[in-house]
Amino acid sequence: MKVGSRLPIEITLHYQDGDKVPDQSILETMGPDLAISTQGMAVVKFRICEVSMKHENRKFCLKFACSTVDPMHQMVMPVVSQPMTVILHKLKIRPTPAFPKVWYKDEGGRDKFIPLNAVLEDQNMNIVPDRCANRLRHVLRLISCSCREVPIRVVLTYEGDVDSEVKNQSILKLSNVISNTRDSLAKIGRNGRVTLRVRIEEVSKNHQKQAFCVKIVPDTSYSPTFFDIAMDVSPPITVKSKRNKRNLRGSGRGNDKKGIISSASTLAP
Helix, strand or coil: CCCCCCEEEEEEEEECCCCECCCHHHEEEECCCCEECCCCCCCCEEEECCCHHHHCCCCEEEEEEECCCCHHHCCCCCEECCCECCCCEEEEECCCCCCCCEEECCCCCCCCCEEEEEEEECCCCCECCCCCCCCHHHHHHHHHHCCCCEEEEEEEEECCEEEEECCCHHHEEECCCEECCCCCCCEECCCCEEEEEEEECCCHHHHCCCCEEEEEEECCCCCHHHHHEECEECCCEEEECCCCCHHHHHHCCCCCHHHHHHHHHHHCC
16 A cells, blocks of 8 residues: 555446446436545445446446546546445345244144245334325335335345355245235235244255345336346255254163263274
8 A cells, every 4th residue: 555645536426348338427326425544444425326226237446546637646546335235225134132042843843834034124223114195296216215015036046156056945934924914925015024934854964064034125127217226145054854862862871881972982182
């Protein structure tokens, strides 16, 4: 990092492929002065005023370059930010305190499911509710921000990579979707909420001991307008069959030789 000199900078908005966004007015920067300080860095606050959906779902990047006003700084190489998707709302899973890190699928019968609560949030982490009103001045806002019944796809993935979807999705079962809707389709209701009940039919041991995650994604096959909603992923769940009670049985046999051997082998490092 080079210090000691102040460098005015220019910020422009580009797409991920490098093309410059035609309407640069959708990029707003906060602060009176855009420059690299004498300490060698700059802190920039910005806002992109349009969602990626209005730009064919292309991701945006910021390009930082030295101001062309000073020809002495034209030899400084520009830098480009990581790509970002701009959204209007986001799906958010809100696990309860009882959400399991380890789930025993064969304890409690085949009617045992994991409850999963999800909501639709805005940029302030408020739930987007059904605020349909008759006041004309709110009509446009309600169309874009409220009254959204959002169909969702529920997908089983592996921990650590939201794109690593489990090949056999049939091992994920849904039951009794609870939302403010008239059908059983998995969707965010007009109250901004949904409760899913999921069951995973295979143990993590059969998947290289990987933990599972449940991903919820807006189902854009119903409408392309749902491209302005971001997905979310649940905390990881390690699935097992039943608790191992072998050691408990072994320790209850007193002086039985097999029980002593079993205990010793269990305690051995």
